[in-house]
Amino acid sequence: MTDYPTPRHIGAVNWLGLWTLYQKEVRRFLNVFTQTVAAPVVTTLLFLAVFTLALGRAVEVVNGVPFAQFLAPGLIMMSMVQNSFANTSSSLVIAKVQGNIVDVLMPPLSAAELTVGFAMGGTTRGLIVGTATVTGMSFFVDFSIQHPFFVLFHAFSASLMLALLGMLGGIWSEKFDHMAAVTNFVITPFAFLSGTFYSIKRLPEAFQVVAHFNPFFYMIDGFRYGFTGVSDTTPMLGVAVMAGVDTVLLLLAWRLFSIGYKLKP
Amino acid sequence: MTPRDVPADDAPCARRFGRVSWIGLWTLFLRDFLRGLEIWKITIAAPALQSLLFAFIFQLALGGVSVTMGGLDFNAFLVPGLIAYVVLERGFESTAFMMVYDKLEGMITDVVGAPLTPAEMTTGFALMAAVSAVLTGIATWAILLPFLAALPADPVALLFFAFAGGSMLGLVGLAGGLWADKWDHITGVQTFIVIPALYMSGVFFSLDRLPEAFRAVAELNPAWYVIDGMRYGLTGTAVADPWTGCVVLLAVNAALWLLCWRLFATGYKIKA
Numbered sequence: 001m002t003d004y005p006t007p008r009h010i011g012a013v014n015w016l017g018l019w020t021l022y023q024k025e026v027r028r029f030l031n032v033f034t035q036t037v038a039a040p041v042v043t044t045l046l047f048l049a050v051f052t053l054a055l056g057r058a059v060e061v062v063n064g065v066p067f068a069q070f071l072a073p074g075l076i077m078m079s080m081v082q083n084s085f086a087n088t089s090s091s092l093v094i095a096k097v098q099g100n101i102v103d104v105l106m107p108p109l110s111a112a113e114l115t116v117g118f119a120m121g122g123t124t125r126g127l128i129v130g131t132a133t134v135t136g137m138s139f140f141v142d143f144s145i146q147h148p149f150f151v152l153f154h155a156f157s158a159s160l161m162l163a164l165l166g167m168l169g170g171i172w173s174e175k176f177d178h179m180a181a182v183t184n185f186v187i188t189p190f191a192f193l194s195g196t197f198y199s200i201k202r203l204p205e206a207f208q209v210v211a212h213f214n215p216f217f218y219m220i221d222g223f224r225y226g227f228t229g230v231s232d233t234t235p236m237l238g239v240a241v242m243a244g245v246d247t248v249l250l251l252l253a254w255r256l257f258s259i260g261y262k263l264k265p
Numbered sequence: 266m267t268p269r270d271v272p273a274d275d276a277p278c279a280r281r282f283g284r285v286s287w288i289g290l291w292t293l294f295l296r297d298f299l300r301g302l303e304i305w306k307i308t309i310a311a312p313a314l315q316s317l318l319f320a321f322i323f324q325l326a327l328g329g330v331s332v333t334m335g336g337l338d339f340n341a342f343l344v345p346g347l348i349a350y351v352v353l354e355r356g357f358e359s360t361a362f363m364m365v366y367d368k369l370e371g372m373i374t375d376v377v378g379a380p381l382t383p384a385e386m387t388t389g390f391a392l393m394a395a396v397s398a399v400l401t402g403i404a405t406w407a408i409l410l411p412f413l414a415a416l417p418a419d420p421v422a423l424l425f426f427a428f429a430g431g432s433m434l435g436l437v438g439l440a441g442g443l444w445a446d447k448w449d450h451i452t453g454v455q456t457f458i459v460i461p462a463l464y465m466s467g468v469f470f471s472l473d474r475l476p477e478a479f480r481a482v483a484e485l486n487p488a489w490y491v492i493d494g495m496r497y498g499l500t501g502t503a504v505a506d507p508w509t510g511c512v513v514l515l516a517v518n519a520a521l522w523l524l525c526w527r528l529f530a531t532g533y534k535i536k537a
Contacts, residue, residue: 035448038457042461049465050469057332188315189314192318
C-alpha cells in the first residue's frame, strides 16, 4: 500500500533545490541586464578612455607593457569583482528588507547548498560581465593571452571571493545604508587602490609590504600576469593565496548560514 | 446685508497666496534638500571619497612624471575637474532619483496635490538641486585640499558655475525622472548618457587630447562650460571665455526650465 503521501526523499545533495536557487540568482540579474551587464561594460570602457587619454602620453609603458595593455586587465578585474559582490549582497539585503528571505530559508536546502547556490550566482555575474568587458575592450586594446590558466583561475577565484564577501556583507547588513557603506568605503577603495591602475612598485616600500597581505592585489596581479606575462610577485603565490582565501570565506559563509546569523530568530 | 454674510475674523475661509507661494516654494525646497542631507553618507561623503580615490590613483599611475594639461600642472587641472564632476552628478541624482522614488511609491501626489504652480515646482526643484550640488562640491573641495592647496582664484565665478551646473543637471534629472517609469530607465539615462557625457568633457583631460571630430562634439556639450568655468574659478586658467560660458549656461538653464515647466503644466506622466 503506497498510495498515501510519503515525505519527499532527497539524497545527500538536493540537486534540484541547488539548481533552482542558482537559477533564481542568475535570472535576477539577467532580468535587468542593462543595469547589471551593459552598464558595467560601458563604465569600464569609459575608464579605459579616460585613463589612456589623460595619461597615455606621460605613461607609455608600465613594467615594460604598453599602458593600455597594462590597464585593461586591471579594469576588467575591477568590473568583475564589483559585480559579483553587488549580486550576492543586493540579493540578500533586498530579500531581508522585503521579508522574502523566508523563500530561501524555508525550502529543504542545507547551509552548504545555500552557500554554493548564492556564491555561484554571484560568480556567474562576475564572469559574464568579465567576458562582455573583454569583448568590448578587444576593439580598442590589443589583447594577447600569455597564460590562459591564470586568466581563468583568477577570473573564477576573484569572482567567487567577492561573491562570498557580498554574502557576508548582505547577511550582516540590516538596511541598504549598511550595504552602501560597505560598497563605498570598503570594496571600492580596495578594488581601486590594489593595483588596478598602477604597478605596486610605484608605492613606498612600506605600502608594498602591506599590499602583499591584500588578496585584491593578488587577483589583479595574477589576472594581469595571465594576459601580459609580467607580474609584480610570484604568480603561484597568488594562486595559493586566492585558493586559501576562498576556502576560508566559503567556510565562514557556510557557518553563518548554518547558525542563521541575523537570518533566523 | 444680513449678519450672516459678514464672516467673523476667525471664520475659516479659502487661504490666499500672493503671486508666488513663497512658503510653498520654501517647503518644497526644504523637503527634498533635507531628504538628500539625511543620507549624507551616500550624497556627500561617498562622492567626496571617490574623488579622493581618483586623485590618488592618477597620482600613483603617473608615478612622479610631471605633466601639464590645458596649461596647468596636472593636479591643478584634475582637482577642479573632479569637483565639477561631483557637482554635476549630484545635481542630476538629487532630482532624478527623488522623482522616480516618489512616483513609484505614489508620494508624488504630495507635490502634485500641494497648492504649487508648475513654475514654483520647477524652480523649487532646480534650486534644491543647485544647493545640494554646491554642498557636495564644497565637501569635495575640502577633501581634495592636499592635492591643490589654494584658495579659489575667482570665488564668484566658481560659485556661479557650480550653481548653474547643479541646476542644469538638476533640471535634466527632473525631466528624466518624470519620463522614467522604473529604476531601470533612470539608471539607464545616468549610465549611458549622463556619465559618458560628463567623463568625456574635460573632467580628466583637456579636450585637445581628443581626435578633432570628437573635440568639436565635446565643445557643444554644456557640461564642458561648467567644468571649464569651475576650473577658471578655482585656478584662474580656462580655455573658453568665462562670459561665453555664463551666457551658454543661462540659456541652457532657461531652456530646460521651460521644458520642465511644460512637463509639470501638462502633468506629463504624473497626472491622470
